[in-house]
Amino acid sequence: MSRTEWESSLTVPVSEQRDHVQGSADAPATLVEYGDYECPYCGASYPIVKEVQAAMGDRLRFVFRNFPISTSHPHAEQAAEAAEAAAAQGRFWEMHDLLYEHQSRLEDQDLRGYAEGLGLDVERFDRELADHVHAARVRDDFMSGVRSGVNGTPTFYVNGVRHDDSYDRDTLLAALQRVDA
Numbered sequence: 001m002s003r004t005e006w007e008s009s010l011t012v013p014v015s016e017q018r019d020h021v022q023g024s025a026d027a028p029a030t031l032v033e034y035g036d037y038e039c040p041y042c043g044a045s046y047p048i049v050k051e052v053q054a055a056m057g058d059r060l061r062f063v064f065r066n067f068p069i070s071t072s073h074p075h076a077e078q079a080a081e082a083a084e085a086a087a088a089q090g091r092f093w094e095m096h097d098l099l100y101e102h103q104s105r106l107e108d109q110d111l112r113g114y115a116e117g118l119g120l121d122v123e124r125f126d127r128e129l130a131d132h133v134h135a136a137r138v139r140d141d142f143m144s145g146v147r148s149g150v151n152g153t154p155t156f157y158v159n160g161v162r163h164d165d166s167y168d169r170d171t172l173l174a175a176l177q178r179v180d181a
Contacts, residue, residue: 008149008162014063020092022053023061029176032063032157034145037080037099038073038106039153046100048169055173059180064096066141067153075106077138082111082125084134089120 014021014030033049035042053062066083068076079099086095098114099106108129115125128134145155149162156163156172159179165171 008164010144010157010160010162011147012144013160014061019063019065020087020096021061021063022093024058025061027059027061028180029056029059030061030063030157030159031172031176032065032160034065034067034141034148034150034153034155036066036068036073036076036153037083038076038103039069040103041152042154043100043103045154045167048167048172051169052173052176056176056180060176065145066138067145067150067155068138068142069153077135078108078129079106079111080138080141081129081132081134082115084137085125085128086115086118086120088128088134089124091118091120094118 010032012018014032016025031049031052033042033045035045049062053060066080068080070077083092083095083099086092095114095118098117102110102114111129112122112126115122148157149155154167156167158175163172163175165175
């Protein structure tokens with residue numbers, strides 16, 4: 001007797017050209033996170049991901065995709081666009097970290113302050129945010145998440161398969177180590 005198993009998988013494969021990636025494409029384990037900069041659960045998972053990255057070292061490739069849930073988090077969309085505006089100037093990961101480390105401060109003036117602190121061209125940054133230059137990129141990430149079965153944040157994928165277990169450090173690390181074995 002066969003049984004049907006429902007397993008969500010990534011519909012848009014990881015691409016070095018499209019995605020924000022830390023780690024080598026040759027790493028045996030890839031962790032993709034769909035996250036929202038204003039989501040408290042994403043904020044709680046942020047240091048866990050850092051710990052898992054440190055534990056796995058060069059055996060892990062980490063990918064972040066935007067999934068702002070603006071109905072619950074009014075600053076999430078603008079924060080995601082700010083991260084993408086920083087990416088356009090080569091500073092995505094620094095902005096990503098600042099946004100999670102200062103989750104309670106995501107107003108426009110806060111975002112501008114982070115851009116200044118990172119040494120970005122602030123006029124360009126302000127213009128790109130005002131004109132929503134990066135909204136399409138954020139929407140593309142969001143829609144790829146919807147197509148992949150994301151229905152909340154954070155949602156993690158381990159080697160393309162949704163991680164439906166806890167994302168505490170030990171559980172997430174064990175899932176990554178299983179695919180690394």
